[in-house]
Amino acid sequence: MNKNIGVYVCECGPNIPERIDIDKVVNEISSMDEVKTVKKYSLMCSNDGKKFLKQEIEKEELTHVVVAACSPKDHENTFMKVCEEAGMNPYLFQIVNIREQCAWMIPDKEEATSKAIQYIQAGIHRVLFHEPLEKKELEINVDALVIGGGISGIEASLSLAGPKRKVHLVEKTDSLGGMAGKLSQILPHQGSKIKSVKEKIEQAKNNENINISTSSEVKEIRGFLGNFEAVIKSTPENGEEKEQEIKTGAVILATGFDLFDLKENPAYGYEKNENIVSALEFEDMINSEKIVLKNGKKPKSVALIHCAGRKEKGYCSKVCCLYNLKFAHYLKDNFPDIDVKELYMDLCLPHKQDQSYFDQAKEKGVEFIRMDEVVKTKSSGDQVEIEYKDNDKTDKLKADMVVVAPAMVPSKDTSHLAELLNLPLDKSGFFKELHEMLDPVATPMEGVYITGCALGPKNIPESMTQSHATSGKILSSLIPGRKIVPEVKVSKIKEELCTGCQTCLSVCFYGAISYDPFKGVSVVNEAICRGCGNCVGSCPSGAIHSKHFTYTQLYQEVLDALR
Amino acid sequence: MNNNQKETKINPEKGKALSSSKGIREEILNIFKKALADDIFDAVMIPAKVPNTDAYSWILLQDESLFEMADPLPPVMAVQGGRALSSFSKNGELDLKIAALMRPCEIRAAVELFKLHQINLNHITLISIDCPGATPLTDYMNDPKKLAETYKKISEKWEVSESLRPACQNCHRFSLIDGTAADLHIGLLGKNDKVTLIPISSKGNEILEKLGYEPTDSLEEWKSNREKLLKEKIKNREKFIKEWQEKINKTDGFFNELNKCINCHNCMNACPICYCQQCYFDSQNITFKPETYLQKSKEKGALRFPLNTMLFHIGRMSHMVLSCVSCGACEDACPVSIPVGRLFSMVGDQTQKEFDYIPGMNREEPLPLQDFKEEEFCEVETPNECEEKVTEEAK
Numbered sequence: 001m002n003k004n005i006g007v008y009v010c011e012c013g014p015n016i017p018e019r020i021d022i023d024k025v026v027n028e029i030s031s032m033d034e035v036k037t038v039k040k041y042s043l044m045c046s047n048d049g050k051k052f053l054k055q056e057i058e059k060e061e062l063t064h065v066v067v068a069a070c071s072p073k074d075h076e077n078t079f080m081k082v083c084e085e086a087g088m089n090p091y092l093f094q095i096v097n098i099r100e101q102c103a104w105m106i107p108d109k110e111e112a113t114s115k116a117i118q119y120i121q122a123g124i125h126r127v128l129f130h131e132p133l134e135k136k137e138l139e140i141n142v143d144a145l146v147i148g149g150g151i152s153g154i155e156a157s158l159s160l161a162g163p164k165r166k167v168h169l170v171e172k173t174d175s176l177g178g179m180a181g182k183l184s185q186i187l188p189h190q191g192s193k194i195k196s197v198k199e200k201i202e203q204a205k206n207n208e209n210i211n212i213s214t215s216s217e218v219k220e221i222r223g224f225l226g227n228f229e230a231v232i233k234s235t236p237e238n239g240e241e242k243e244q245e246i247k248t249g250a251v252i253l254a255t256g257f258d259l260f261d262l263k264e265n266p267a268y269g270y271e272k273n274e275n276i277v278s279a280l281e282f283e284d285m286i287n288s289e290k291i292v293l294k295n296g297k298k299p300k301s302v303a304l305i306h307c308a309g310r311k312e313k314g315y316c317s318k319v320c321c322l323y324n325l326k327f328a329h330y331l332k333d334n335f336p337d338i339d340v341k342e343l344y345m346d347l348c349l350p351h352k353q354d355q356s357y358f359d360q361a362k363e364k365g366v367e368f369i370r371m372d373e374v375v376k377t378k379s380s381g382d383q384v385e386i387e388y389k390d391n392d393k394t395d396k397l398k399a400d401m402v403v404v405a406p407a408m409v410p411s412k413d414t415s416h417l418a419e420l421l422n423l424p425l426d427k428s429g430f431f432k433e434l435h436e437m438l439d440p441v442a443t444p445m446e447g448v449y450i451t452g453c454a455l456g457p458k459n460i461p462e463s464m465t466q467s468h469a470t471s472g473k474i475l476s477s478l479i480p481g482r483k484i485v486p487e488v489k490v491s492k493i494k495e496e497l498c499t500g501c502q503t504c505l506s507v508c509f510y511g512a513i514s515y516d517p518f519k520g521v522s523v524v525n526e527a528i529c530r531g532c533g534n535c536v537g538s539c540p541s542g543a544i545h546s547k548h549f550t551y552t553q554l555y556q557e558v559l560d561a562l563r
Numbered sequence: 564m565n566n567n568q569k570e571t572k573i574n575p576e577k578g579k580a581l582s583s584s585k586g587i588r589e590e591i592l593n594i595f596k597k598a599l600a601d602d603i604f605d606a607v608m609i610p611a612k613v614p615n616t617d618a619y620s621w622i623l624l625q626d627e628s629l630f631e632m633a634d635p636l637p638p639v640m641a642v643q644g645g646r647a648l649s650s651f652s653k654n655g656e657l658d659l660k661i662a663a664l665m666r667p668c669e670i671r672a673a674v675e676l677f678k679l680h681q682i683n684l685n686h687i688t689l690i691s692i693d694c695p696g697a698t699p700l701t702d703y704m705n706d707p708k709k710l711a712e713t714y715k716k717i718s719e720k721w722e723v724s725e726s727l728r729p730a731c732q733n734c735h736r737f738s739l740i741d742g743t744a745a746d747l748h749i750g751l752l753g754k755n756d757k758v759t760l761i762p763i764s765s766k767g768n769e770i771l772e773k774l775g776y777e778p779t780d781s782l783e784e785w786k787s788n789r790e791k792l793l794k795e796k797i798k799n800r801e802k803f804i805k806e807w808q809e810k811i812n813k814t815d816g817f818f819n820e821l822n823k824c825i826n827c828h829n830c831m832n833a834c835p836i837c838y839c840q841q842c843y844f845d846s847q848n849i850t851f852k853p854e855t856y857l858q859k860s861k862e863k864g865a866l867r868f869p870l871n872t873m874l875f876h877i878g879r880m881s882h883m884v885l886s887c888v889s890c891g892a893c894e895d896a897c898p899v900s901i902p903v904g905r906l907f908s909m910v911g912d913q914t915q916k917e918f919d920y921i922p923g924m925n926r927e928e929p930l931p932l933q934d935f936k937e938e939e940f941c942e943v944e945t946p947n948e949c950e951e952k953v954t955e956e957a958k
Contacts, residue, residue: 498840499838500653500680501679501681501838502679541839542848543839
């Protein structure tokens with residue numbers, strides 16, 4: 001095939017000609033045998049510029065194009081699109097950065113010009129070795145698999161399910177609702193009971209596009225965005241064990257949380273005295289409207305202890321201050337003469353109505369005591385005596401009933417699922433999001449998202465937001481009828497050179513490489529591969545190459561650039 | 564391939580001592596004969612002298628009568644045991660229970676290859692043995708009878724003689740009981756003529772049980788003899804490292820040692836760790852066009868070629884030195900007597916220290932380049948914080 005290379009030097013407005021002698025560049029490049037035509041242009045990325053490039057490609061019958069201009073991050077895609085529209089393979093294009101890498105950093109015009117010429121020569125010699133890569137289109141499944149039937153999972157399912165998109169909701173216990181389903185009331189509306197959660201559960205059950213499997217777990221899962229396969233194992237109490245294999249397009253993990261085991265810190269005396277209960281047990285009492293001590297009498301004083309497990313786990317669980325206030329209000333409203341004290345390490349009151357909720361509790365006579373830690377609890381007659389420390393000063397208080405608020409910890413299934421899907425966990429054992437600030441519900445595995453407390457302690461509105469976020473991501477990426485185009489510049493393993501040491505597998509962040517035991521070689525899944533190149537660097541025999549960054553391409557470029 | 568081998572390590576306090584009236588060789592071979600007869604193993608991998616020659620080779624044997632030619636500790640290390648083992652245990656599961664008797668450096672090489680998925684250890688029992696070293700391959704081939712005699716003398720006395728290979732003179736890992744490399748260890752440093760079987764893993768324990776050898780004998784004497792020899796060898800090794808560091812630190816010191824290289828790649832071929840189907844340095848990536856030669860010659864005025872001689876060594880070093888077990892197979896194989904084994908051993912020693920890694924010692928320890936530690940090389944990554952940390956720890 002005849003190689004007709006067209007080189008275009010963009011002036012980028014005044015940016016480049018101020019520091020680089022464009023005419024000299026054009027002159028030097030035109031003397032190269034490999035180049036069919038070289039021209040300069042004022043602003044290549046403008047509409048006129050793009051039109052000009054398209055016409056040039058057609059007129060000169062160009063097979064390869066090099067544009068010397070700004071950074072590839074700015075306009076590589078722009079010019080590649082133009083090449084495609086002009087009927088040329090867009091991957092036979094190379095952009096050379098003579099703005100940031102030459103004009104903008106070399107004050108001496110002669111030096112900047114000669115460097116620009118070198119770089120363009122490097123780009124030309126590189127582009128000669130480009131392969132005409134082809135984009136692939138994959139059929140996709142637009143359904144979603146939601147793992148976890150708590151409030152987060154239910155909300156995600158409700159916002160996703162539709163006639164063209166089914167949702168499989170898998171819950172390991174025999175009923176939906178999770179931890180939120182066990183609560184007595186939801187903040188901030190003191191009045192409303194657990195009704196709203198129950199309503200959500202009913203909506204999910206009545207939605208014909210949501211397929212619910214309770215007493216079920218995901219046993220296996222493999223694949224990538226638009227093409228997952230999962231095996232769900234159901235073990236109902238009164239029924240047969242069965243396994244079903246499903247195909248799905250995306251996965252949402254909504255596995256929630258467990259509570260810190262209060263027995264781990266003997267200072268709380270949990271299980272030593274029956275009038276020391278956990279917050280969840282107290283919720284039960286409110287639900288059954290029976291706040292009584294073990295001797296059947298009503299308590300005259302209640303102590304609410306915050307922050308249990310905070311020091312051990314190293315993080316604040318966010319929701320306990322609010323629900324303790326909920327408890328305090330409930331007690332004061334239903335037992336007018338009851339004495340309520342709250343022992344806290346720090347107060348967490350970040351939302352709009354929290355401050356006034358706290359002020360109202362104080363007005364009702366709730367006493368707030370700051371402490372560093374609970375030293376020990378012991379029985380004192382019929383009461384519980386709590387000894388606590390604040391700044392080296394120890395103090396004691398007595399109460400009929402003690403409610404301890406335990407920290408939220410990752411649910412037991414988190415680590416198992418993380419292994420199944422090759423997902424990272426943070427140092428507390430919660431799932432790790434792709435980017436803490438900028439991508440808080442995604443994971444390195446495209447198509448796998450996380451919502452709710454599986455990512456860390458949070459309240460119900462935050463969980464709702466995250467569930468909507470995961471749905472949003474799925475709704476916009478898995479569109480019924482559309483195909484997805486995976487990354488083109490991926491890695492490829494030469495089978496005959498691979499010796500199956502799996503070093504590449506161990507450094508792939510995206511889980512895109514798998515081992516084929518039959519052939520004894522590793523294989524790249526081109527649909528998952530993001531082209532990061534980690535594997536290429538890790539292979540000692542050079543059996544892996546990147547399709548758009550081959551050794552030859554890079555060598556040719558560097559050879560010229562360093563001359 | 565199932566590499567989920569979780570053999571539990573035992574701290575060997577006792578072993579089984581067998582008195583060898585017929586001599587150590589006979590005693591060791593009897594153990595294997597018994598194991599084969601009792602169906603504990605289906606086959607044994609052991610070195611053997613090829614009949615009617617002076618050559619040594621590995622054999623995989625199921626027939627008891629062929630034990631005649633076997634020799635657990637030959638005067639030379641012909642093919643590195645790790646390399647030999649990987650030739651038949653790479654893909655798939657074997658359904659033969661195999662025992663492999665190898666020198667400690669060969670065992671460690673096998674464990675490194677296991678971590679690189681080149682050896683499947685599921686049906687293999689690794690048996691290590693106290694190793695007195697071996698003589699240089701070329702010396703032996705030039706006068707086999709003399710060297711065999713020399714070797715007999717020095718090995719019986721565990722002498723760190725200059726007749727041994729340099730790698731062996733400088734080796735301090737001649738007796739493998741720390742770590743989870745071998746399943747069973749054959750101790751020879753005990754009372755005269757005593758062979759002590761020491762279980763290292765639960766698999767090793769099982770095998771002793773099946774053989775009817777309860778590990779109830781004291782290891783005190785063996786341990787104390789071993790300590791003495793270890794002290795001497797460690798001193799030797801430290802001297803060797805220091806000597807070679809000085810040699811290399813001289814200007815062009817490294818390249819001077821490699822000056823004689825004829826680019827035959829024997830060292831790479833003999834090395835057990837070099838496992839690539841095709842070495843990177845034999846691949847398309849490292850071919851130079853004629854124009855390149857002529858251009859470089861023009862630019863530099865003169866050109867020494869073939870072009871990638873030095874690059875090969877540095878490259879091979881960067882690829883495998885973290886797994887280098889200092890076995891010296893490379894130096895034995897070099898036709899121009901380059902001290903390549905010593906070079907790589909010294910560099911290996913230093914780089915492995917940086918990663919706190921001893922190749923082949925522990926099966927569960929991941930290879931440094933396949934493992935990510937959040938805090939590593941802090942003196943390079945976060946030098947300011949590192950200083951604080953170091954002073955904190957010092958306090």
